[in-house]
Amino acid sequence: MRAIVPFLLLASCAVSQSVFPSRITLSGGWASQVNKRYESESAPSLGLSYGYRFHKYVEAEGGLFTALDPTGNVCSRNGCVDVNDHFFWLSFGGRFIAPLYLGRIEFSGGGGGLYEKYTVGTPFPGGGPDARQGWGGYFVGSAAVPLDHSHRFWLAATPRWFLANPAYARDRWFQIAGELTFRF
Numbered sequence: 001m002r003a004i005v006p007f008l009l010l011a012s013c014a015v016s017q018s019v020f021p022s023r024i025t026l027s028g029g030w031a032s033q034v035n036k037r038y039e040s041e042s043a044p045s046l047g048l049s050y051g052y053r054f055h056k057y058v059e060a061e062g063g064l065f066t067a068l069d070p071t072g073n074v075c076s077r078n079g080c081v082d083v084n085d086h087f088f089w090l091s092f093g094g095r096f097i098a099p100l101y102l103g104r105i106e107f108s109g110g111g112g113g114l115y116e117k118y119t120v121g122t123p124f125p126g127g128g129p130d131a132r133q134g135w136g137g138y139f140v141g142s143a144a145v146p147l148d149h150s151h152r153f154w155l156a157a158t159p160r161w162f163l164a165n166p167a168y169a170r171d172r173w174f175q176i177a178g179e180l181t182f183r184f
Contacts, residue, residue, distance in 0.1 A: 019099075020152065020183035023051045023059075027158065029177030031067040031087075035170060043070035043087075045175050051095065061110070062092040065160070067173065071129055084121030085129055087173065089114055089162050091138050103151060111139040116164035116171060134166025144181065154181040 027049070032042035049063025067087040073080045093112015100107065117133045144156035156179040164171040 019053060019056060019103075021053045023053075023154075023181050023183045025049045025051070025063070025156075025179050025181040027065070027177040027179040029158075029175055031070070031173050031175040033070065034172040034174055041070045043067040045177065047177065049091075053097070056099075057097050059095045059097060059108075059110075060093075061095055061112075063090075065089045065091065065162075065175065067175075074129075081122055083123070083129055086119050086121075087171075088117045088119070089138070089164070089173075090117075091162075093138065095140065095142075104146065106144045106154075107142070108144070109139075109141045111137060114138045114162060114164055116162070116166060118166070118171070132166040132169055134164050134169070134171075136162065136164030136171070138162050142179070144179075152183050154183065155179070156181060 025048070027047040029045050030042065031045035045065060045067045047063055047065035049061055051059045051061035053059045066089070069082070069084060070087060071083050071085050073082050091112060091114050093110055095108050095110030097106055097108040114136045115133070116136060118129070118131055120129055120131045139161040140158060142156050142158040144154045147153040147155055158177050158179050160175040160177070162171070162173040162175065
């Protein structure tokens with residue numbers, strides 16, 4: 001009897017991780033600021049993230065996401081200027097994963113901390129958006145399906161909510177993205 005209990009514990013640990021532990025994800029989509037300060041603050045967004053599953057249902061993740069030129073042209077009586085601005089979000093957190101239907105679809109959700117950096121390439125002469133940086137958090141949800149039988153390549157639809165609080169600003173962004181994931 002004493003030999004059976006350790007054997008069962010060892011056997012359960014050996015089969016507990018049946019998925020690839022690491023993933024690299026490329027994402028592309030659209031980001032829009034929820035509390036808009038100027039006329040049009042939405043932009044194409046790109047991202048790269050890495051995740052490591054230390055349990056079948058729990059993953060630690062980190063990534064870099066960006067919104068490309070969300071403000072566009074800023075116009076005044078002096079003319080129009082494209083301020084060439086970018087938002088960068090560095091996220092770090094966790095995700096809970098629910099594999100369903102024999103691993104053919106996965107739903108996940110999570111969140112964590114966030115570092116935001118906003119850059120302005122061409123300052124507007126009469127005043128306008130200023131460069132800033134700050135800390136905050138993010139939330140993420142996802143639905144993914146495998147593209148191959150070995151479950152190495154996945155395609156996902158992923159909404160993200162970025163919340164940052166730099167000095168003198170409250171940035172709230174919503175991003176919807178398509179993602180291509182490689183697991184190894």
